[in-house]
Amino acid sequence: MKKKSKRRDNLIKAISSLIFLSIIIIAVSAYFINKENLIGPIFLILGIINLIILRFLNIKIIEIYPDMIFGFVDNGVLVFTAIIGGAYAGVFGAIIGGAAGNTITDGIGGLFEGYVAEHQRKMKISTKRTTLSASLGKMAGCLFGAGVGLLVVQLIQIIF
Numbered sequence: 001m002k003k004k005s006k007r008r009d010n011l012i013k014a015i016s017s018l019i020f021l022s023i024i025i026i027a028v029s030a031y032f033i034n035k036e037n038l039i040g041p042i043f044l045i046l047g048i049i050n051l052i053i054l055r056f057l058n059i060k061i062i063e064i065y066p067d068m069i070f071g072f073v074d075n076g077v078l079v080f081t082a083i084i085g086g087a088y089a090g091v092f093g094a095i096i097g098g099a100a101g102n103t104i105t106d107g108i109g110g111l112f113e114g115y116v117a118e119h120q121r122k123m124k125i126s127t128k129r130t131t132l133s134a135s136l137g138k139m140a141g142c143l144f145g146a147g148v149g150l151l152v153v154q155l156i157q158i159i160f
Helices: 002-032 036-056 061-122 131-159
Strands: none
Touching (some): 061 131
């Protein structure tokens, strides 16, 4: 009975953390939505806030590294597919580009996540993946991936 209660408590902690971070991300994104020059760095700052919260929850980066890699690849590439879709077909194109891009980047991200997880096992790096660490690790990676992707897009716009 204790095991079930602890598992439920861990799930509630994970959901609460996810909701808390989601509210912050939505509020900050909404505030900066029309400030194109700042949105890339803002996503990077949100990623750092996510890592700080992980630290307070006693979750080490090495434990979430595969999840961060997944999120980084996932959103880093997704930014480009959504922008390309939006450039060709407006809002609907951005949605289609995002959906198609998300499908492809989930596969690519999973490939890298699996590779890193296998490498950690091979190197005998013990990780205790939990609901909370997997969720927040992927969120951190997504924020960093989106931030870097948006900065690259801005750099391309400056050059061309």
